[in-house]
Amino acid sequence: MLAVAVLAAGKGTRMKSALPKVLQPLAGATLVERVLASCEHLQPDRRLLIVGHQAERVEQELEGHSGLEFVLQQPQNGTGHAVQQLLEPLRDFRGDLLVLNGDVPLLRPETLAALLEQHRSSGAAVTLLTARLADPSGYGRVFASPDGQVSAIVEHRDCNDEQRRNALTNAGIYCFNWQQLSAVLPQLTTDNDQGELYLTDTVAMLNPAMHREVDDADEITGINDRLQLSQCEAVLQERLRHHWMAEGVTFVDPASCTLSEGTCFGRDVVVEPQCHFRGTSAIGDGCRIGPGCLIEDSQLGANVSVLHSVLRQAEVADGCAIGPFAQLRPGTQLGQQCHIGNFVEVKNSSLASGVKVNHLSYIGDADLGAGVNVGAGTITANYDGMRKHRTVVGAGSKTGANSVLVAPLRLGSNVTVGAGSTITKDVPDGALALGRARQLVKENWTGPRP
Ligand code: UD1
Ligand code: CA
16 A cells, blocks of 8 residues: 655745745646656555645645645644654555655656655665755755665754765655554654754664665755746756657757646647747647747647747637737637738637738637638727627628727628728628728818918
8 A cells, every 4th residue: 555645734934935835836837736746656545735834725726636635734843743644644554655745846757666666675664765966955964874774864954064065865755664654753852953843853763764866866856945946947847848859849949948747749840949838738730939939728730830929828720820929818719721910919709710810900809700801900899898799700801901890790791891990880791881981182272281
């Protein structure tokens, strides 16, 4: 049997944030979500999350994760005190307990699998993950013999000068034999610089205590402050870009682009410099994105090009061309081969295939039929000060430059709207609609001239 406990009750004082530390976002997922995901493949029988500081908020954020047991630690008196809270819920549990610090988000699933495997095959009372860090300051130091037996862990602040020179660092990730751990947990004392109960002190009470050193020291980075947060972000971004390059995506200037965990790309996508993908987005085969785009929670079909534009919750079918300097806001749906040009904003609208909105327009709450050509500067006036209204334009219609379509409004198919018109009434199929002052020409005008 395997139980996993994630320590997530601490405040994260060093982050200086209103947000609990474990809810800080990293490449599109919170710290604690990443930690939970890293052990998912081990298929634990129990998953426990120890919460305390802003417990309700943390529980709320994780509502969607089924099978998670929340255990309250109040007050937060150290990592040992946190694990003591499991004595009650795990009273009848027999097996191994994997303890994960909620602020160590870069662990690879394979690393945890190897830790558990070593722990089980050696029969140790505890096996902990370690790394040799170039700069181990702030971390607990692990004292071990060459055969891997650990005698003690001493926190950085409790170390003397000589102990600080030991670069073998505690990752904060442990596999315990639960029966043996639960027997020693009540013996912890607060005899240390912070006056807290340290989980690390159990290691000297358990026999044998073993460690496993990770190859890639990045994996054990713990996040205590914003600097470490940014360093972890950089590592995750690089991992994501490398993954997608291996899947057939070209990044012209990889370091200038950021991705989120939920972004996926087809083959032969080219991402030019300064492009940012957030949330859950899918970019189809052969798309060309950038330079200079922000794409969030949007789905793009194949062979779409997007240049210097912002897309949020938009759906774009194959072959569309967007930008430069366009904004597709939530609820935008583009059919195949649409063209959205410079300084055009589209919101909550569906555009059928082949629609062209090439210059200086606002299309909001509208449904445009196939092949509609929206003239430069055409605006849908969708808001009467109280409510939003829809504009419907039939297939093949054209609007002249600087038209205002005042919603609610319905234009039939193959309608032509003259340039500069303000259209307030519905127009039937095939009609020409004009709504502007007639041009007046006075010949041989001899009025005052400057
Ligand atoms: C801890 C380890 C240290 C290790 C480092 C790795 C101890 C005593 N020290 O130090 O050896 O090198 O992690 O990153 O364990 N938490 C609770 N309840 C509490 C206190 C903390 O749930 O009362 C949680 C925090 O939310 C956090 C985790 O435990 O997710 C670690 O706590 P933190 O205070 O960051 O420990 P470190 O000082 O980093
Ligand atoms: Ca920490």
